[in-house]
Amino acid sequence: MGAGSVGCHLGGWLAAAADVTLVGRPSLVDAVQREGLTVTDLRGHTRTVPPEGLTLATEASAVEGADYVLLTTKTLGTATAVRQISPFLRHDSVVVSFQNGLRNASQIDEALASAFPSRASRPLVLSGMVPFNVVRSGETHWTQTTSGRLKVKDHPRVDPLVRAAQGGGLQLDVEPDMRAVLFGKLLLNLNNAINALTGLPLAVELRDRDCRVVLAACQEEALALARRLSITPARLTPLPAAAMPTLLRSPTPVFANLSRSALKVSPTARSSMADDLDAGRTTEIDELQGAVVHFAGDHGVPAPVCARIVELVREAEAAGADRQRWSGAQLRRAVGL
CATH class of the missing domain: 3.40.50.720 (NAD(P)-binding Rossmann-like Domain)
Known part of the structure; x- marks a missing residue:
């Protein structure tokens, strides 16, 4: 359906x-x-x-x-x-x-x-x-x-x-524990918004360390929320979820080497959120960074980077075809990192 x-x-x-x-x-x-x-x-x-x-x-x-x-x-x-x-x-x-x-x-x-x-x-x-x-x-x-x-x-x-x-x-x-699986998937899906804001193919975006730094900050906010909720996110890659922000922040040659076996990405891959923005459709941001912001607010966990990403995606939805395509450096500055 x-x-x-x-x-x-x-x-x-x-x-x-x-x-x-x-x-x-x-x-x-x-x-x-x-x-x-x-x-x-x-x-x-x-x-x-x-x-x-x-x-x-x-x-x-x-x-x-x-x-x-x-x-x-x-x-x-x-x-x-x-x-x-x-x-x-x-x-x-x-x-x-x-x-x-x-x-x-x-x-x-x-x-x-x-x-x-x-x-x-x-x-x-x-x-x-x-x-x-x-x-x-x-x-x-x-x-x-x-x-x-x-x-x-x-x-x-x-x-x-x-x-x-x-x-x-x-x-x-x-x-048996889909809550842990869904939280693990959420950590990966937090990249959807970053990919959509840049408009780059996933493989290109993930080679940009500034983009990865923004993703790492979003993941750290989500991981802090998971700890507050007593959830251990499922391990969906060879790397434990808690270690992902450190890998993302590493220099690009190190990231490329360590992630090669864990993350296979076709040169044509891009996030569905990028397709939604290109087509002028409302995105799923409320279920990604927006969900982190929502639950973090309920449990007293700060999530300023996720909140800023939600704002930027909403602005992109409103701008339509005239939306800004952010470079990694621009995006990193925009979220205050």
């Missing part, structure tokens, strides 16, 4: 082992009906699914009868999407949030409550996590551009989805 870059990428691989329905915008559905769907992983393995290998739909009613509904909308669209699909879910349906942010599963469950007042009859909602970046490399071609393994909350009812993912060529791990 909400088949964009992530939804099409997941659906394209799952189609080899499951009956997949993509619910997306009419323009996307029309294109896939003409050309099929092509997906490529980070190793360069490619699969094309012909149009008849998928069910394509623009209406939420297409989720009727689904065993699993993978929600891949932007977080801003969560409430609307859940209202749309609620009339067509069964009590034994499983809804998995493959979205950015810390709060999606709880928001989905709350939104379902009006349609299913009894918790016992309510569809099961599970947190999921997509660690990698996906870019649209053609009209109906989606390519994974960074490394990582999918995660989903460990639950007996998720086992068939895990088997389907593995059968389709996706690496999907079950995790």
Whole structure:
């Protein structure tokens, strides 16, 4: 549900082992009906699914009868999407949030409550996590551009989805503590705003030490919040989360050498937030640096750099095509570092 870059990428691989329905915008559905769907992983393995290998739909009613509904909308669209699909879910349906942010599963469950007042009859909602970046490399071609393994909350009812993912060529791990996983992903996602503000490809931006210093400061504020909340962020790279700011601040040759095995980035990779700004769409900043600011305020943890990044992204949203493309040095000065 909400088949964009992530939804099409997941659906394209799952189609080899499951009956997949993509619910997306009419323009996307029309294109896939003409050309099929092509997906490529980070190793360069490619699969094309012909149009008849998928069910394509623009209406939420297409989720009727689904065993699993993978929600891949932007977080801003969560409430609307859940209202749309609620009339067509069964009590034994499983809804998995493959979205950015810390709060999606709880928001989905709350939104379902009006349609299913009894918790016992309510569809099961599970947190999921997509660690990698996906870019649209053609009209109906989606390519994974960074490394990582999918995660989903460990639950007996998720086992068939895990088997389907593995059968389709996706690496999907079950995790008992998704709160730690989502916080670990948040630390990585804090770079989305920095990448979007610079307008640079990820590989170029990460070679800019000033950009990395800004990211390190955002991560340190998030890590301070995690300590206050008694959360140990999951280790999503070979490096422990607490050591990431130190690596980011290291000289570029040192960073490049130490991160080579931990962070594989395609030359074409860029954050989805950069795409949102280019397209004039509202971004997910409230679920990234904005979430750090929100929870930090509730728990008395200072987060001035994250707050300033939120301001700059809001300014960029308002400026549209005339927005400033920040250099790393300019951005570092703008946040007071």
